[in-house]
Amino acid sequence: MFSFINNMRLKTPAQTLLTLCVLLLVPNAFAEQRPNIILIVADDLNWDDLGAYGNTGVKTPNLDKLAKNGMRFDNAFLTASSCSPSRASMITGRYPHNTDAEQLHWPLPKEQLTVSQTLRDAGYWTAAAGKWHLGEDTKQRFDEVRESKYGIDEPSGSAQWVPLLEVRPKEKPFFLWLASWDSHRPFYQGEYPHSHSQEDVRLPPYYPATELYMNDFAAYYDEISRLDEHVGKVVSTLERQGVKGNTLIIFVADNGRPFARDKTTLYDSGVKTPFIAHWPDGIAKGSISDSIISSIDLAPTFTALAKADTPTSFEGRSLVSLFKNPSASFHDYAVSERNWHDFEDHGRSVRTKRYRYIRNNYNDLPATPSADTVYHKTWWELTRLFEQGALTEHQARPFLAPRPKEELYDLLNDPFELTNLATDENYLSVLRHHSDILDKWILASGDFIPSFRTPDDFDRVKGASAPHRKRPRPSKMQMYQASGSY
Structure with missing residues (x-):
């Protein structure tokens, strides 16, 4: 743009006036200055x-x-x-x-x-x-x-x-x-x-x-x-x-x-x-x-x-x-949501530089993955190994119910989030701090827990054995309770 202005200085007054008029009539003349x-x-x-x-x-x-x-x-x-x-x-x-x-x-x-x-x-x-x-x-x-x-x-x-x-x-x-x-x-x-x-x-x-x-x-x-x-x-x-x-x-x-x-x-x-x-x-x-x-x-x-x-x-x-x-x-933090995806679930998470805090609102349900994963042979193999007792505690996590209501992980020492510190007294202040962050975010963002649960679209064990069905979309009034349902 600056080189363009310098070039205008070399023009005669009449040429400069004409150029300025063209620019006024063409609003995109400097469009290239925006990326x-x-x-x-x-x-x-x-x-x-x-x-x-x-x-x-x-x-x-x-x-x-x-x-x-x-x-x-x-x-x-x-x-x-x-x-x-x-x-x-x-x-x-x-x-x-x-x-x-x-x-x-x-x-x-x-x-x-x-x-x-x-x-x-x-x-x-x-x-x-x-x-x-x-x-x-x-x-x-x-x-x-x-x-x-x-x-x-x-x-x-x-x-x-x-x-x-x-x-x-x-x-x-x-x-x-x-x-x-x-x-x-x-x-x-x-x-x-x-x-x-x-x-x-x-x-x-x-x-x-x-x-x-x-x-x-x-x-x-x-x-x-x-x-x-x-x-x-x-x-x-x-x-x-x-x-x-x-x-x-x-x-x-x-x-x-x-x-x-x-x-x-x-x-x-x-x-x-x-x-x-x-x-x-x-x-x-x-x-x-x-x-x-x-x-x-x-x-x-x-x-x-x-x-x-x-x-x-x-x-x-x-x-x-x-x-x-x-x-x-x-x-200072990032918040993520888990809502219905093929299978019912509802959770919220706060991530700071070092820690991740998760609140599982439907912790009575197992953490079943998406249907495209469940109807794949890797899931069938995981299921077979789980039934045989051949999985570690961490590998069996998608099958476990009830899940912890709260989870807390130290990403500095535990990058794969394997050790839940939510019940560790040494991390009680960290847990409370992150829980408070989530509570304030819930109020500020107008978040709610659904007033009823959405049915699963597939079998949680067998996968996509039944044809996918379209769910009727409920209204927001139907989906969410009044503030404070957390």
Whole structure:
């Protein structure tokens, strides 16, 4: 912009006046000064299953390069470990229970304000491609949506990412919501750029190291590598189009890996997300932040960068200050929700730098994972080993009922969250502190426990033996009791 002004000084007064008039008539003349924004949402990907986060077994060269040349966030958390509620939270900047789409497959109501519409009103071209999962009304908040239906169009869900970039209006800044199906089950779909083996697998201790599990993790890694390949194609396209420097790319996941102790849980393996921000013109190369951030911070970040008004409904904070100073303090904690996902459950969790506190409101129920996990052979094997008494206490956790009402973990000494400290007198003050945080958040955010339980859609032991049925969506008045039901 400054070079443009200097060039104007070389013009005659008449030429300068004419140029200024053109700028007044063309509101997008300086549109390039606002960054283009791309949000890439992976499906069912654990935060530490990328090379950039220390997993050297999985092949992710493109994402590793993005992190190396951008900023890696090491304490980024999702508001839910369930795909559609997590995505609804990202696009509205709100906690799931405030989106009215907190249960799996509930479409986002048209009354909800979205960041895509806000950016569109601010002059951005807004588009989406890949997995959708947000309902039909939300499609109207974009200029264009190219939805990929799993198993019908193509397996990765990413085939339309680059074509969408090719047809964007060149005179406008753009916002793209790019979502993959990788690494959602079932695996072994289509072709992969890398083939992983058991030697590549880094298996968490809460899974049995059987042949089946090791091979299934390798297949999961294959899916991640295909996702990585599509990310690389997006970056190459931006470079070819000459807009890479002024394009912010943020890469996140919607929830943890599709295994029994990860996806749909409130542990780090369920709600901690990889979070990579790459923006050559605005973020220092190779920077790392350990500040606590949340997925509700995405929407206000985008509106701030677009110089658009941030809706008062957004509950997060702009991350722009961290882009400039990665070590700055930000949130003191992050809160995540667990609501109905194929099976009934209700829980809340507070994550601080060192500790995770979980409150299981339906602790009489076992922590049954998502249906796509339960109808898979790894679950059947886990069930068989459990019935034989061959699992450790940690590996058997998804079957146990009742569960503890409260859980507390010291992530510094227990990164896999294996030892529950909630009944340890030495941690009583820590427990009370985190419980108080959650109580205050409940009141501030208007959270409630449902007045009745939603029926399961599948058998908790046998999996998807019965056909999936559509549940009638109750009203909010039906779903929630008055304040104080906690």
